[in-house]
Amino acid sequence: MVSQILFIAITLAAIALFSYNVKKVIRNIRFGRAVDRSDQPQKRLMTMLKVAFGQTKMFFRPIPAVLHLIVYAGFVIINIEVLEIMIDGIFGTHRVFGGLGILYDVLIGSFEFLALGVWLACAIFLIRRNILKLKRFSGVEMKRWPRSDANYILITEILLMTAFLLLNAADSKLQTMGVGHYTLAGAFPISQFLQDLLPNTEAGLIAIERGCWWFHIIGIFAFLNYLPYSKHFHIIFAFPNTYFSNLEPKGEFTNMQSVTNEVKAMLDPSFTPPEAAPGRFGAKDVNDLTWVNLMNAYTCTECGRCTSVCPANITGKLLSPRKIMMDTRDRMEEVGRSLDKAGKGFDDGKSLIDDYITREEIWACTSCNACTQACPINIDPLAIITDLRRYAVMEESQSPTSISTMLGNIENNGAPWKYSPADRFNWAKED
Template identity: 70%
Template sequence: MLSQIIFTVLFLGAIILFTVNVRKIIRNIKLGRSEDRSDKPSERLRTMLLVAFGQKKMFKRPIPAILHLFVYLGFVIINIEMLEIIIDGIAGTHRVFSGMGSFYNFLIASFEWLALSVLLGCIIFLIRRNILHVKRFFGTEMASWPKTDANLILIMEVLLMSAFLLMNAADHKLQLAGAENYTQGGSFPISAMLVNLLPDSIESLIIIERAAWWFHIIGVLVFLNYLVVSKHLHILLAFPNTYFSRLEPKGKFPLMDSVTTEVKAMLDPSFTPTPPSEEPLRFGAKDVADLSWKSLLDAYTCTECGRCTSVCPANITGKLLSPRKIMMDTRDRLSEVGKNIDKNGSFQPDDKSLLDSYISREEIWACTTCNACVEACPVNIDPLKIIMELRQYAVMEESQAPGPINAMFGNVENNGAPWKYSPSDRANWAKS
């Protein structure tokens, strides 16, 4: 009874803490500007199924894609057994679903093979990251916590899968020995190989089985709450993020409603603009609250894989821009704003902003707007949208742009083209 009480308290505490933290993340995302992404639901569902569930874009790099698929499917499916563990923990039973007979044996055998695939996949990922030093896992933004975070996640998954297999091995040996309270049930193709490594003493086997059982369940509950402060949050957010993806062609830039309204008012005397909202009108974005909620969802979904930065032509040529850093900076600033709200009840000015405090002018103007980062992202994150809105603020609110761009603006205004030549001289090149 004591173990049941302890289990129930830990389980409920973990769920409550997770719920509180998730509510904060949802609140932070809602700080962004409204944006309608509810059109074409069938196309959106198809995108989510292909990109999030099917991991379609991952397979542009087949080897890591296959490894990731093993880890993804294994970790998700194997946690179905958590339902049995939770019922056993609360009710004090043991393998409560074993009455399903051969189907239960099939499930446990499947879980063991999946656990092995997760274990091997995570070990290979650790080797690629820490021994082979795959280039895209590194960069100025990937020092300190981001580097530690990635390794912690992989190590936690290795430990959880190891505990699961050790628990099954001890359980299997206890079943063979006819130990009291150990229900006969399950098929153990992987953990059976570990049986000879375990002691023969019933008491020792029970200690090992119970220790592994508690380590596994507590580890899963800790991992659940670790998700909300780590890059691994994409496990949950990849699905809504891909569902709310932009459906228009990537090269099509959206119109700014504020600019469209101004132009219509100038060209059409009969045009009646919509009443202004309570929020002050701002062109572009200076801070996270100026971005759309979808851009903020993008920031929380980023898994820091570096595929965007590895294909960025600006980054490849040595410029300061890293699309991954853009997303990480946006998330860091959003988290800082959220903590400000938690502390003060509402956001209090802190003399910081996303532009300048986190993302420099040099970074945003290094972008060639080629959309390579958007195309490469496995979960349809759009760093370019954030970059363009920061640029729009710099130009339209502050009138601050690099010299060559200001020259181009002047030429467009005076000559109707980006070049300094008069319109009447445009065809001179063809005269000879």
Template identity: 60%
Template sequence: MQIAQQILFILLFIAAVVLFSKKIKQIRRNINLGRDEVISDHPNQRWRNVLLLAFGQKKMFRNPLVGFLHFFVYAGFVIINIEILEIILDGIVGTHRLFAGVLGGLYDFLINSFEVLALLVLSFCAVFLIRRNILKIRRFMSKDLNGWPRSDANYILITEILLMALFLTMNASDTLLQARGVAHYAVHPTGNFIISEHLQPLLSGFSDSTLEEIERGCWWLHIAGILAFLNYLPYSKHLHILLAFPNAYYARLEPMGEMENMPSVQNEVLYAMQPELAPTDAAPPAKFGAKDVMDLSWKNLLDAYSCTECGRCSAACPANSTGKLLSPRKIMMDTRDRVAEVGKNIDKTGEWKDDGKSLLHDYISVEELRACTTCNACVQECPVSINPLDIILQLRRYLIMEESSAPQEWNAMFSNVETNFAPWKFSPDDRDAWTQGG
């Protein structure tokens, strides 16, 4: 019977790792569909961003209470799952609490710490469920999240609560079996743990065989749940648990008000003003701006996959706050949906086949793009350094420079800038006339 369980566990573990690796490889391929962009400057500052923004979740603490809750849910869930290393080895080798005999008193300290964190994770996830579904915080009620995205967030929180409850129940039944001297459980006795011992009165009335079934059931459901969670991550907004780290490292370090210019556009202006500098073999730019996800950079696509859908960007967006169609969160979700669709197209046909759709128009509308004030509020608020504005600017650049699509007011401003070197319609010589007289 023990050998059968070991074989079953090994097969389950291998299947989970293979499926997860396959999906991550697919996501990596999708991100690399974006155009090349070299990001290698200031490595010290980049590692500092990883420590402060990804590990330390610095931006979350602008709201201290929410930052505190989120930090312990995140850190607690990650730290607690260190114990799955022991579970995996126990499952493969057929042992019970393999590390207890090796670590001695340190083992009890670690498991006690894990139990405290498990209780915090369970409690704080319940708080987050209440915020989303009872208090109905405004940014969680946006139509951006209608359908699957709203359910996804709830499923993750419920799953974390169940996993923590299984962990504590497993420990409570395990230590009871140890105290009763049941074979296999008494090999490395640990004594009671700080949280699960309070669950023992609920279990003490069960027979040894029933208690073993409860412990084994919790053990299997806990590890199977974690492996299932691992494979659910790539399909969920909670992929940010993994991608927040590289995204923080590759975040833009330039001042937020500094927009990225296209060298080809700058050169065209320069050559118009100084034709003698123009090379004889200069090739015209292939495309201005971006129409589809392949025109965006790989960093833009990494941003899309890193989006937590928390809505802080949209809550801070002045256009969104005044009822306009723009939602930076939706921009990121639409970009991710489009690149996933392109990836499925490639998987199905072996190569990219034009499906007649594009990110611009089919996913993101002109009205959304024109509502943006380029204030950078969305960039400032994002806890994992996502830049929705960069995508908006590239799509808007394509609209104006490739499709010649701009409101009349914008065209008038462009004309004034071209002829008067300012947005206003008067001669540069008269620019300081307001200082004269009166």
């Protein structure tokens, strides 16, 4: 009875804490400007099913794709087991689904294979990061915390899977010994090999079984509450992120409506622009970006596929699309924290541009879309880079000198070079 109450209390606390943090995350995303992504619901759903659920873009790199798929399948399917743990925990039952007979054996048996698969995949991931030191996982933005974050996630998953398998091993050993309520239920194709490692005493086995059971479920709750602080948030955000991702051709940049109104008024004096909401042109800080840009930042799992294909980064420039996303998230969280502390309207005097992302980075971009193509969950760093450039050029008139010259040429001659418009057709003339 005590353990049931304890279990319910822990569960409620975990859910409450998670809801509290998610609310903050949603508030932070709402710092962003409005953008309508409610069109084409069917196409959006298909994109989400294909890209997030089906992980199609992952398979561009087959080895991590297969390993990731195992962890993903393990995560989704082993959750059925968590359902049983929840029921057992609340009602004080033991293996409540055991009555399913052979079906239960199949379920538990397949969970064990998956658990082993997840264990091995995470171990390989750790080796790739820490021993093989794959280039993709390094870079200026991969400081101590992002590296630790990745390792914490992998180690936690290994511990959870170990607990799950040990729990089964102890349980099945107790079952064969015919102890108390440990009635025969489940098949244990993997954990049977762990039985020999366990003690033979009833008390020892029960201690291990209970210990692992509690560790497993508390571990899951702890992991859930770790998500909002971690790159691992993608397990949730991958779905809305792909659903609301850009469906237009990648080459197309948005036309800014605020500019359209002003340009129309300039070209046609009889045009009266609609009352425009005051705001900046482009983005100086996170609240100038759209909520989709900000959701992108929470979704980023820092895998570095974008940076590894970025022509600027490959050739040693400072720009790294992954850093753009990580900076955006860090800045957004900083703004959120200072709002929590100092209340609405507080200005900490910092901004996304300069304090996080430098001019050198944004001007190194070739807008080639390699990063958006490479992202397995349709994150768009280019949209952020473009908005930062818009701010620099339109609000501050700051750009590299040669860019200013090019813009001046277009304005005066209708071409990015200093040629006379009268000579534009000379290519066809005999000389």
